[in-house]
Amino acid sequence: VFYITELTMVAKMALMISLSQLSIMPVWRATAFGLGLRTVLHKGLKAVEDQLLPSAESLPKTNLEGIFRPVEETDPVLCEVEGTIPPSCYGLYARNGPNAAQKVLHDYFIFDGDGMVHSVMMTEDGCKYSAHYIKTHRYQDEQVIGEAVHAKVGDLKYGPASLFHLTATAVREFFGVIGSCASLANTSLLWHKDSGSLIAMHEQGAPYALSVSRDGAIDTLGRTQFGGREFSGSSRETFTAHPKIDPSDDVLYAFGYSFFEPALKFYRIRHSRQEKLKVLKIPVERSVMMHDFAITETHAVFLDNPLVFDLEKASQVGELPFQFEPKYGSRIGVIPLNAENGEEIKWFELPQATYVFHMMNAWNEAMDEQGNPTKIGIVVAQYDDMPPFDKLGAEPNPFRVRLWKYGLDMESGQVYFNGEIADISDRYNAEFPIVNPKLTGRKSRYGYFTVNDRERNDLLTGFFKADLEKKSEDAVIGRVFYGDHTNGGEGQFIPSLNPDASEDDGHFIVFTNTVDVLVEDGDENPKSELRIYETKTMSSKPVAVIKIPSLVPFGFHGVFVPEKSLKEDDRTGNLEAARYSASMIVKESGNFKR
Numbered sequence: 001v002f003y004i005t006e007l008t009m010v011a012k013m014a015l016m017i018s019l020s021q022l023s024i025m026p027v028w029r030a031t032a033f034g035l036g037l038r039t040v041l042h043k044g045l046k047a048v049e050d051q052l053l054p055s056a057e058s059l060p061k062t063n064l065e066g067i068f069r070p071v072e073e074t075d076p077v078l079c080e081v082e083g084t085i086p087p088s089c090y091g092l093y094a095r096n097g098p099n100a101a102q103k104v105l106h107d108y109f110i111f112d113g114d115g116m117v118h119s120v121m122m123t124e125d126g127c128k129y130s131a132h133y134i135k136t137h138r139y140q141d142e143q144v145i146g147e148a149v150h151a152k153v154g155d156l157k158y159g160p161a162s163l164f165h166l167t168a169t170a171v172r173e174f175f176g177v178i179g180s181c182a183s184l185a186n187t188s189l190l191w192h193k194d195s196g197s198l199i200a201m202h203e204q205g206a207p208y209a210l211s212v213s214r215d216g217a218i219d220t221l222g223r224t225q226f227g228g229r230e231f232s233g234s235s236r237e238t239f240t241a242h243p244k245i246d247p248s249d250d251v252l253y254a255f256g257y258s259f260f261e262p263a264l265k266f267y268r269i270r271h272s273r274q275e276k277l278k279v280l281k282i283p284v285e286r287s288v289m290m291h292d293f294a295i296t297e298t299h300a301v302f303l304d305n306p307l308v309f310d311l312e313k314a315s316q317v318g319e320l321p322f323q324f325e326p327k328y329g330s331r332i333g334v335i336p337l338n339a340e341n342g343e344e345i346k347w348f349e350l351p352q353a354t355y356v357f358h359m360m361n362a363w364n365e366a367m368d369e370q371g372n373p374t375k376i377g378i379v380v381a382q383y384d385d386m387p388p389f390d391k392l393g394a395e396p397n398p399f400r401v402r403l404w405k406y407g408l409d410m411e412s413g414q415v416y417f418n419g420e421i422a423d424i425s426d427r428y429n430a431e432f433p434i435v436n437p438k439l440t441g442r443k444s445r446y447g448y449f450t451v452n453d454r455e456r457n458d459l460l461t462g463f464f465k466a467d468l469e470k471k472s473e474d475a476v477i478g479r480v481f482y483g484d485h486t487n488g489g490e491g492q493f494i495p496s497l498n499p500d501a502s503e504d505d506g507h508f509i510v511f512t513n514t515v516d517v518l519v520e521d522g523d524e525n526p527k528s529e530l531r532i533y534e535t536k537t538m539s540s541k542p543v544a545v546i547k548i549p550s551l552v553p554f555g556f557h558g559v560f561v562p563e564k565s566l567k568e569d570d571r572t573g574n575l576e577a578a579r580y581s582a583s584m585i586v587k588e589s590g591n592f593k594r
Contacts, residue, residue, distance in 0.1 A: 037175075038175050038176060038177050041172075041177065042149070042172060042177045045168040045171060045172065046149075048164065049106075049164070049165055049168060052158070052161035052164055052165070053106040053107070053155065053158055053165060054106060054158070055105070055106065056103075056105055056107070056108065059106075059107055061108075063108050063110045063112075064100070064104060064108055066515060066526060067459075067487060067513040067515065067526045067551070067553055068554055069526075069551060070100045071099060071116075071551050071552075072131075073116075073131055073132050073133060074129065074130055074131040074550055075130055075217060076121070076129070076130040076213075076215040076216055077128060077129055078126055078127070078128055079120070079126070079547055079549065080546075080547040081127055081545070081547070082544065082545040083542065083543050083544035084543065085122050085127065085544045086532065086543060086544070087124075088497045088507065088562075089122055089507055089544075089560075090122055090124065090562070091121075091564075091565070091566060092122075092561040092566060093119065093122065093558060093561075094117050094119035094120075094198060094212075094558055094561070095118050095189070095490075095552075095556075095557070095558030095559075096115055096116070096188055096189050096200055096555060096558065097113070097115075098110060098113025098115070098116070098184070098553075098556075099113045099114055099115075099116035099133070099186075099553060100112070100113045100114060100148070101133060102142050102147055103148065104148065105148055106154065106155055107152075108154040109153040109154040111153050111184075111186075112153055112184075114136070114184055114186060115133065115134035115139075115184050115185040115186030115187075115202065115208075116131055116132065116133050117131070117198070117200065117218045118130075118131045118555065119131070119132075120546060120548075121215055121216030122546075123563065127546050128215050129546070129548050129549065129550075130215070130216050131550070131552075132217065133220075134185040134210065134218075134220055135220035136183055136184060136185050137181035137183075137223075138179070138181060138182060141178045142178075145177075149169075149172060149177070149178055150169065150178060150182065151166055153320065156314065156320055156321055157319060159314075160315070163314070163315070181206060183202045184205075185202045185205075185206075185207070186200075186202050187202045187241035187556050187557060188200070188201045188202075188241040188558075188559075189201070189557065189558060189559040190243060191559055191561045192252075193565060196212075197209045197210055197211055197212070198210040198212060198218070199224055201239060201240065201243070203239070203240050203241045203256075203257075203291065204238065205231070205237070205238060206223045206224065206239065207224040208220060208221070208222065208223055208224060209221040209222060209223075226252075226269045226277050238256035238257060239254055239256050240255050240293070242291065242292040242358075244294065245440065246295065246337075247438055247439075247442075248297070251268065251269065252267075252270075253266075253269070253295055253300060254266075254269070255300075255302070257287065257289075262283070262285065262286050263281050263284060263342075264281070264290070264342075265280070265281055265282075266281075266300065266339075267279055268337070268338075280335075280339060280340075281342045282333070282335065283342065283343075285304075286308060286328065287308070287309065288304060288306060288307055289307045289308075289322065290302065290303065290304070290305075291356075291358070294359040294361060294441070295337065295441040296363050296373065296376060296442075297363075297364055297441055298336060298337060298364060298372070298373055299334050299337060299362075299364075299373065299376065300334070300336075301333070302333040302345075303330070303332055303333075303356050303359070303380070304331045304332070304347075305330045305353070305354060306327070306328035306353055307323070307324050307355055307386055308322075308324075308328070309321055309322060310325075324353075324386035325353075326353035329349065329350070330352065330353050330355075331350060332347070332350065332378070334346050334347075334410070346410070346413070348406075348408050348414070348415050350406070351418065354382050354383060355382075355386040356380045356381065356382055356383065357381065357431070358380070358381050358431065359379070360403070360434065360447050361378075361379055361435045361439070361441070361444050362377065362379075362441065363376070363443040363444070364443075365407070372410075374410050375409055375410065376407070376408045377405060377406075377407055378407075378408070379403065379404070379405050379421060379433065379447060380404055380406070381404070381430050381431050382401065382402050382403075383400070384400040384401075384402070385400065399454075401431055401452070402429075403420065403430045403433065403447070403449060403466060404418075405419060420472050421466070421472055421475060422447075422464075422466040422468070422472060422475035423475065424451065424464060427453065428451040428452065428453060429451065429454060430449045430451060430464070431449065431450050431451075432449060432491070432557075433447055433448070433449040434448050434449070434490075434492070435447050435493065436495055436503050436504070436506065437493065438495055439503065444468065445468055445469050445503055446468065446535075447466045447468055448535065449463060449466070450462070450463045450491065451463065451464055458487055459487040459489075459554060460487055460488045460489060461481055461482060461486070462481035462482055462488070463480055463488070463491055463508060463510070464478065464479050465478035465479075478535075478538025479538070480539075481540065482512050482514075482531075485514055485515045486512050486515075487512065487513050487554070488510045488511065488531075489510060489512075489556075490556065491509060492508070492509050492558055494506050494507045494508075494509055505535070507532050507534060507535060508532070508533045509530065509532050509533075509560065510530070511528060511530055511552045511555075512531055513526040513529075513552065513554070514526065514527045529545050529546060530546040530548060531544070531546075532544040532545075
């Protein structure tokens with residue numbers, strides 16, 4: 001997704017060079033005359049774009065209908081509950097996802113929507129649901145203008161017309177019609193206990209800090225700062241949607257990547273110790289889409305897989321310019337968490353080219369006498385191939401995704417294990433793999449992952465439990481299916497409150513949508529629920545079902561914040577106090593009106 005920003009940056013640089021000698025530029029930026037000219041400029045560019053790009057009315061609305069349909073914001077509302085909420089689940093469950101705030105004018109891809117947080121505050125007194133947009137700079141730009149103007153992934157399929165649209169976006173940025181912060185903040189969430197705030201992330205740009213009220217309502221504070229460094233939202237200051245927190249010391253690890261420069265930026269954040277943000281630059285051979293990474297107790301693990309941007313595809317009509325190129329191969333990089341130089345990374349070549357969106361976990365399997373790992377294990381959801389993104393939902397299902405393990409020998413530099421760790425048959429795909437969060441970066445026996453039924457070609461129809469110490473053919477020890485016409489999303493594992501509980505003693509919490517067809521007009525009317533399942537028994541009957549009064553569209557990643565964490569932070573529920581206490585890490589959004 002971040003490639004859009006890179007292309008607009010190239011166009012913007014060319015424009016700046018060609019116009020740098022014009023003395024009238026300050027007039028455009030600072031006067032009422034300039035405001036009028038910007039309006040004329042925007043309308044002129046839009047008229048050409050409307051002629052070149054297909055209108056939304058002429059295209060299939062697959063990503064805007066049914067369980068993908070955008071919804072309005074909802075203030076906290078009491079929900080009906082079937083069953084009993086376990087005390088370990090008291091707290092806030094929040095999930096991020098795309099939700100188009102403006103009318104879609106042209107093509108639309110599932111990654112294109114503005115970030116919206118759907119949250120449920122669960123207490124012994126009841127449950128309240130709410131939904132709120134993340135007020136990014138991009139969102140507020142378009143609220144002021146009154147229509148969608150920023151470039152989107154869906155606009156990249158139309159060759160020369162797409163290139164004109166990207167250039168027009170750069171022109172709008174240059175003349176101040178819109179800002180240059182491209183983040184939608186629509187992918188994932190993290191609880192940052194130092195500030196008592198949620199962090200919303202999107203790997204295309206800057207993370208945003210959010211406050212949480214006592215009834216679960218979400219409000220946007222602004223762009224996040226870590227260790228005195230603000231992520232500006234440009235394509236050179238990206239921040240992964242999948243940072244990792246070391247459970248032993250709460251150190252936050254993250255990374256960013258850029259098409260403009262073939263390098264990773266590895267971030268080490270110890271905010272509570274007032275340590276400045278540590279940034280390591282890790283060279284890579286080419287710029288690739290790297291969505292996730294993992295940590296062990298001692299190392300960070302990166303997957304360099306060949307999903308690249310293809311300029312030739314960008315000039316063609318009908319295909320997105322993201323291309324899986326097996327000829328480049330796949331490799332795994334391992335670097336110490338306390339490294340002082342990006343050159344300390346060690347690469348392991350894989351025999352097959354593959355792609356991985358999400359990693360379940362990584363851990364040190366063996367150590368030497370000095371406490372250095374000699375073997376590292378990694379479990380991922382591995383794609384055998386990566387069909388074009390726009391083939392999502394195609395029939396027959398072109399994707400094949402398996403739960404896979406890599407074993408790395410740190411002494412020989414070889415991959416000693418490379419195979420399926422849980423055989424789920426050819427009927428199912430595995431995605432969104434998770435473990436008990438207390439074991440992040442540690443050896444875990446059990447893992448959980450959602451499944452896509454390739455025969456039904458639905459999205460995510462249930463979740464499985466795997467015993468990672470058993471043989472692959474015996475590893476799946478629990479299966480839960482949500483029911484006919486019901487799809488879920490990513491779930492979260494909530495550990496038991498009992499300090500002596502076993503690793504798998506906890507609950508799996510997930511939003512689901514059941515689709516009924518209304519005979520009168522043939523439209524779909526999905527019914528949304530928040531379900532809680534036992535993970536030890538893997539009973540197909542949820543212990544609690546929270547009835548959501550409105551649609552929760554299909555989304556991406558969420559987070560659970562225990563009631564104890566919310567109560568310990570007396571800033572929760574007081575927006576002004578939250579703004580003050582978060583001031584060390586938050587850059588206020590300011591006034592977006594032009």
